[in-house]
Amino acid sequence: MAVCENKKTVDYEIYESCYGYVNSRCGQGIFLELDNGQRAFAYKFWSLRTGSKVLCTVLRKPMNDRLTLVGIDSIIEYAA
Numbered sequence: 001m002a003v004c005e006n007k008k009t010v011d012y013e014i015y016e017s018c019y020g021y022v023n024s025r026c027g028q029g030i031f032l033e034l035d036n037g038q039r040a041f042a043y044k045f046w047s048l049r050t051g052s053k054v055l056c057t058v059l060r061k062p063m064n065d066r067l068t069l070v071g072i073d074s075i076i077e078y079a080a
Contacts, residue, residue: 012036012058012068020070022052022079032056032070040068051079 012018012034020032020040029043032054042056053076060069 011038011061014058014061016058017073018056018058018070019076020054020056022048022050022054024050031067034068034070038062038068040070042070042072045072048075049079053077 019035023031023033023039025031025046025048027046029041030045030048032040032042034040034056040056040058042054045054048054054072055074055076056070056072058068059071060066062068
């Protein structure tokens with residue numbers, strides 16, 4: 001994990017855990033914003049509502065035009 005001067009996480013390494021909030025969803029999965037501000041995608045969780053908080057693990061780092069791929073480990077808080 002890279003850290004900048006103000007102690008904020010810049011980028012996650014593979015298999016690191018992090019928190020994320022569901023931004024939007026599609027038929028394939030959900031788009032999240034991770035706790036460091038990075039955008040990510042998770043397959044097969046399209047039923048989660050926007051605003052839900054989840055605990056996830058980074059499976060693939062972002063490259064070219066692809067987002068960070070994460071796996072959902074646990075649902076912390078469901079959005080109403």
